[in-house]
Amino acid sequence: xxxxxxxxxxxxxxxxxxxxxxxxxxxxxxxxxxxxxxxxxxxxxxxxxxxxxxxxxxxxxxxxxxxxxxxxxxxxxxxxxxxxxxxxxxxxxxxxxxxxxxxxxxxxxxxxxxxxxxxxxxxxxxxxxxxxxxxxxxxxxxxxxxxxxxxxxxxxxxxxxxxxxxxxxxxxxxxxxxxxxxxxxxxxxxxxxxxxxxxxxxxxxxxxxxxxxxxxxxxxxxxxxxxxxxxxxxxxxxxxxxxxxxxxxxxxxxxxxxxxxxxxxxxxxxxxxxxxxxxxxxxxxxxxxxxxx
Amino acid sequence: xxxxxxxxxxxxxxxxxxxxxxxxxxxxxxxxxxxxxxxxxxxxxxxxxxxxxxxxxxxxxxxxxxxxxxxxxxxxxxxxxxxxxxxxxxxxxxxxxxxxxxxxxxxxxxxxxxxxxxxxxxxxxxxxxxxxxxxxxxxxxxxxxxxxxxxxxxxxxxxxxxxxxxxxxxxxxxxxxxxxxxxxxxxxxxxxxxxxxxxxxxxxxxxxxxxxxxxxxxxxxxxxxxxxxxxxxxxxxxxxxxxxxxxxxxxxxxxxx
Amino acid sequence: xxxxxxxxxxxxxxxxxxxxxxxxxxxxxxxxxxxxxxxxxxxxxxxxxxxxxxxxxxxxxxxxxxxxxxxxxxxxxxxxxxxxxxxxxxxxxxxxxxxxxxxxxxxxxxxxxxxxxxxxxxxxxxxxxxxxxxxxxxxxxxxxxxxxxxxxxxxxxxxxxxxxxxxxxxxxxxxxxxxxxxxxxxxxxxxxxxxxxxxxxxxxxxxxxxxxxxxxxxxxxxxxxxxxxxxxxxxxxxxxxxxxxxxxxxxxxxxxxx
Numbered sequence: 001x002x003x004x005x006x007x008x009x010x011x012x013x014x015x016x017x018x019x020x021x022x023x024x025x026x027x028x029x030x031x032x033x034x035x036x037x038x039x040x041x042x043x044x045x046x047x048x049x050x051x052x053x054x055x056x057x058x059x060x061x062x063x064x065x066x067x068x069x070x071x072x073x074x075x076x077x078x079x080x081x082x083x084x085x086x087x088x089x090x091x092x093x094x095x096x097x098x099x100x101x102x103x104x105x106x107x108x109x110x111x112x113x114x115x116x117x118x119x120x121x122x123x124x125x126x127x128x129x130x131x132x133x134x135x136x137x138x139x140x141x142x143x144x145x146x147x148x149x150x151x152x153x154x155x156x157x158x159x160x161x162x163x164x165x166x167x168x169x170x171x172x173x174x175x176x177x178x179x180x181x182x183x184x185x186x187x188x189x190x191x192x193x194x195x196x197x198x199x200x201x202x203x204x205x206x207x208x209x210x211x212x213x214x215x216x217x218x219x220x221x222x223x224x225x226x227x228x229x230x231x232x233x234x235x236x237x238x239x240x241x242x243x244x245x246x247x248x249x250x251x252x253x254x255x256x257x258x259x260x261x262x263x264x265x266x267x268x269x270x271x272x273x274x275x276x277x278x279x280x281x282x283x284x285x286x287x288x289x290x291x292x293x
Numbered sequence: 294x295x296x297x298x299x300x301x302x303x304x305x306x307x308x309x310x311x312x313x314x315x316x317x318x319x320x321x322x323x324x325x326x327x328x329x330x331x332x333x334x335x336x337x338x339x340x341x342x343x344x345x346x347x348x349x350x351x352x353x354x355x356x357x358x359x360x361x362x363x364x365x366x367x368x369x370x371x372x373x374x375x376x377x378x379x380x381x382x383x384x385x386x387x388x389x390x391x392x393x394x395x396x397x398x399x400x401x402x403x404x405x406x407x408x409x410x411x412x413x414x415x416x417x418x419x420x421x422x423x424x425x426x427x428x429x430x431x432x433x434x435x436x437x438x439x440x441x442x443x444x445x446x447x448x449x450x451x452x453x454x455x456x457x458x459x460x461x462x463x464x465x466x467x468x469x470x471x472x473x474x475x476x477x478x479x480x481x482x483x484x485x486x487x488x489x490x491x492x493x494x495x496x497x498x499x500x501x502x503x504x505x506x507x508x509x510x511x512x513x514x515x516x517x518x519x520x521x522x523x524x525x526x527x528x529x530x531x532x533x534x535x536x537x538x539x540x541x542x543x544x545x546x547x548x549x550x
Numbered sequence: 551x552x553x554x555x556x557x558x559x560x561x562x563x564x565x566x567x568x569x570x571x572x573x574x575x576x577x578x579x580x581x582x583x584x585x586x587x588x589x590x591x592x593x594x595x596x597x598x599x600x601x602x603x604x605x606x607x608x609x610x611x612x613x614x615x616x617x618x619x620x621x622x623x624x625x626x627x628x629x630x631x632x633x634x635x636x637x638x639x640x641x642x643x644x645x646x647x648x649x650x651x652x653x654x655x656x657x658x659x660x661x662x663x664x665x666x667x668x669x670x671x672x673x674x675x676x677x678x679x680x681x682x683x684x685x686x687x688x689x690x691x692x693x694x695x696x697x698x699x700x701x702x703x704x705x706x707x708x709x710x711x712x713x714x715x716x717x718x719x720x721x722x723x724x725x726x727x728x729x730x731x732x733x734x735x736x737x738x739x740x741x742x743x744x745x746x747x748x749x750x751x752x753x754x755x756x757x758x759x760x761x762x763x764x765x766x767x768x769x770x771x772x773x774x775x776x777x778x779x780x781x782x783x784x785x786x787x788x789x790x791x792x793x794x795x796x797x798x799x800x801x802x803x804x805x806x807x808x
Contacts, residue, residue: 042641043648061664127555128562138782139775140735142743143754146762147771151583185375188344192368193390193441203389207380226653230743233658241656245747248659260656267651288379288423 063254065261072258097228097239100156104163105224109217112168116175117201120209126176137173141166142230149235159231159239166227167220174216178209211285214278221274225267294320294355294477295341295445301349302336310336311503314350316496320444323471323478325488328498328506329539334481335449337503341479342368342447354445363445367438371450373430377422377437383409384418387437394441408440409433411473412466428459432466439470448480452487460487461519467491468517485539489532490517497538507538567591585769593773603757607777610753613669614734614741617676621737622730625681629688629726630714639689646686654679654736655743662744668752672744679740680733687729691722724797731789738782754778 047065054064076090083091119126145162152158182205190196190204206213232241240259247255279286295318303309310333318324328334339345341352343362352359354366367390370376377386387405396404409415412432422430431451438446448467452460468491471478482488488495492511499506512527522528570587573579597603632639657675665671695718703713745755754774761770 038637038640039644040641042638043645046645061660124558127558128565130555131559131563132566135779135783138786139779140739140742140782142739142746143758143775143778144771145746146758147768147775150762150766150768150771183375185370185372186378189368189370189376189378191344191362192342192366193437194362194364194393195390199392203381204378207378210380222651222653225651226655226739229653230655230658230746233655233743233747244656244659248663251663253663256659260652260660263656264648264652267653268648271651284380284421284423287421 061253063257067254068257068261071254072262075255075258076262092238093240093243096156096236097232097241100159100163100231100239101224101228103156103160104227105167105221107160107164108166108168108220108224109171111164112171112216112220113175113213116172116213117179117205119172120176120179121205126180133169133173133176137169141227142234145231145234154235154237158235159228162231163224163227167223170216170219170223171213172216174212175209178212179205181212182208211282214282218271218274218278221270222267225263225270229263294318294322295479296353296356297337297341297350298353299350300337300340300347300352302333302340302345302347309348309502311340311498314498314503314505316505316508318477318479320477321475322493323467323480323491325492325495326479326481326498327483327485327488327495327535327539328503329500329541330483331501332498333501333503334483334498337498338447338449338479338481342366344368365444367441367443367446369431369434369438369446369448369451371453373427373434373454374423376434377430379421379423381421382418383414383420383422383425383433386422386433387418387440390437390441404440405436408436411439411470412436426459428455428463431455431463435463435466435470439474444477446476446478448478450482451480453483460484464491465519472515485532485535486523489513489528489535490519490522495531495535497535500541507535509535583768585772589769590772590776593769594776597773597777603774606753606757607781609669610672610741610745610755611781613672613753614676614737616669617673617741618680618730618734618737620673621677621680621733622684624677625684625729626688626726629685629692630719633689633692633718634710634714643689646682646689650682650686654740658744658747662748668745668748671748672741672753675740675744676737680737683732683736684726684729687725687732688722691725692718695721724793727789727793727797731786731793734785734789735782738778738785742778 051064051066054062076087076093077085079085079087079090086094119129141162144165145158148158148161152161186204186208190200195204228239229241229244232239233245236242240263244256244259244263247253247259295316297314297316300314301309301312314337316324326334326337336345340347341359343352343359343366346360354363378389381389384402384405387408388401391401391404406415406418409418412435414429414432414436417425417429417433422433425433431454435451451467452463455463464487467478467480470476471491480488480491489511495507495509495511496505497507497509498504509531511531513522513525567587570584570590574581574584574586632642654675657678661671661675665674699717699721700713703717708716741753742755745753746759748756754777758771758774761767761774
């Protein structure tokens with residue numbers, strides 16, 4: 001059973017352990033600055049090019065980024081301090097979106113891990129369900145949105161269902177794979193020391209499968225954001241996706257761009273938070289892997 | 294303590310790996326099992342540990358047949374990097390089996406601390422196994438087995454994956470454990486010198502299918518030393534004999550007899 | 551053993567169909583919302599001879615394939631260029647890390663107003679979404695090429711291009727192929743999403759929206775989803791099979807080190 005993750009060649013992500021040694025503070029600061037400059041110049045250049053290009057072209061479909069930022073600030077982030085600077089519109093837009101996103105994702109995560117453990121522990125069950133799982137994960141989730149709209153109507157239940165159904169597959173398949181491929185010697189060790197039942201599940205099987213489970217959770221979080229947007233574009237009157245499609249239909253292009261940029265920032269933010277949490281929880285895995293390779 | 298009667302095992306339809314093995318280990322004894330590679334040493338061991346049911350014969354521990362892993366038995370595997378759990382600290386690895394002994398948190402901590410101390414790793418408790426060298430990791434695995442306080446300890450090529458110097462240190466550690474704890478120990482190894490150096494008895498298995506080829510007492514004094522013991526004529530003589538048996542030559546008849 | 555596996559799988563499929571049939575027939579769930587499995591499967595079979603549906607499928611696949619091929623060519627080329635210019639590569643990495651998590655479907659409204667033809671809209675969105683996984687896998691794979699292999703080539707006097715063609719690209723190829731497979735799945739999601747939003751009777755998504763607006767025909771929708779699933783399964787299986795064939799040396803090697 002192959003696994004849907006962003007499979008990458010192994011190896012550590014950020015090399016260069018930094019040859020800092022006994023250099024003084026100014027030299028160190030300089031090194032950090034030049035390092036940052038070497039990484040960041042392109043993104044600055046691209047943003048500047050975007051600004052200049054759009055100003056020259058004056059194409060109403062492509063407002064300059066400064067305008068986009070200004071609009072973002074106006075419609076969402078110019079609220080009172082008591083609301084963390086969020087405007088009422090921001091709260092109206094963000095709240096339903098976040099409820100859909102995290103509701104669907106949490107449902108998928110809980111269901112995927114639980115089912116995955118059950119299926120992964122039994123070979124027979126796994127073989128019986130294999131074709132169904134392969135089929136289920138192959139359905140592009142948006143194709144089911146019209147169906148969910150008909151049976152659940154527009155609204156949160158439809159969106160949560162869409163997201164949960166769409167993102168459960170990476171979690172489920174990765175959990176099955178992780179639980180099934182626990183090292184045989186680790187299981188034998190557990191048998192020798194009479195670690196059975198819930199103890200075995202909690203202390204041996206789940207930690208051993210955790211790296212794969214987390215990989216699945218991360219893929220599904222990115223996917224959940226996509227499905228949140230698409231389900232709001234099609235079947236919603238509230239949320240960030242609805243804002244996007246409304247401003248497109250009334251041809252308020254800067255507002256639409258503000259939505260796109262906001263979603264991009266949210267994507268980066270969620271991804272970054274997840275990576276941080278994962279690093280904390282799975283520090284043992286990175287350490288052990290580094291020595292293996 | 295341990296009796297193995299007419300033990301035979303075959304995997305599926307393949308020819309048997311071990312055939313008609315009989316052996317007995319008395320309490321407090323350390324018995325080494327050597328044999329050429331592929332003689333079914335590990336299969337024998339897995340049957341004794343209850344990790345595998347043999348296709349024929351039986352294993353008795355304290356007179357009771359072994360049908361699952363007995364509670365008073367511990368195993369030290371060769372591959373420490375896989376048998377220690379990388380997600381737990383060294384201390385937690387050692388303390389984990391003690392949960393089944395019904396010990397409280399403080400008692401577990403104390404027992405694991407003592408066990409780590411006895412293998413010379415008193416300061417490594419908070420580290421993760423993969424932060425230690427191979428030899429130290431195998432010490433942790435031994436400490437885990439010791440903390441469990443088994444009456445019977447099985448070691449499957451425990452020093453097969455460490456360098457020669459570390460190997461000697463670990464052999465001496467094993468001798469100390471043997472002396473201090475009074476545990477009964479079954480050691481599987483492919484190293485002939487090692488089998489003689491640490492054992493009370495050496496059992497030689499024949500090439501596949503594995504059978505007991507010889508059962509030789511080690512006539513060396515209990516106090517052993519890496520240099521002087523290996524110089525003793527008894528040691529030299531016995532290792533030569535074991536060597537011949539492992540390689541499949543008959544021991545030439547002693548001209549004196 | 552292999553036969554038992556297939557038999558169990560078949561039993562699972564049959565069991566699922568029977569259960570779906572029963573919950574609907576016995577009224578456990580409303581048959582108007584969830585039609586019996588037999589009805590859905592019958593509709594799915596009817597769709598095979600429905601020329602309108604087939605045209606929609608062809609439309610969808612055309613845009614998907616076009617975008618995916620374009621993305622493969624551009625992303626692999628970009629990956630090679632970036633990998634051979636370290637100063638550019640370093641700066642690009644952070645741009646890529648920023649751009650990748652942006653949900654591509656957020657660009658659907660923009661693409662709809664920017665491009666005139668629906669096929670162009672879909673192809674450009676698929677191109678955008680499919681480029682990232684391929685580019686990222688290419689970058690990481692080229693970075694992780696065994697330096698010993700490269701130095702071996704160089705020690706025999708081969709130049710940069712030879713090293714690239716004979717060592718770097720072949721050893722990166724399996725990971726690039728994995729990137730393409732991920733991109734294919736993402737592309738399918740994006741193309742159907744775009745059709746659903748555009749809603750102008752264009753492609754599979756348009757077909758599904760029509761059946762929804764026409765008073766809601768869950769049987770037809772599910773039949774459409776069955777085909778979408780089978781199509782996705784077929785594409786994935788075909789790509790996996792191609793990878794296995796082309797990179798047998800790779801699977802052997804990873805199996806040995808695993």
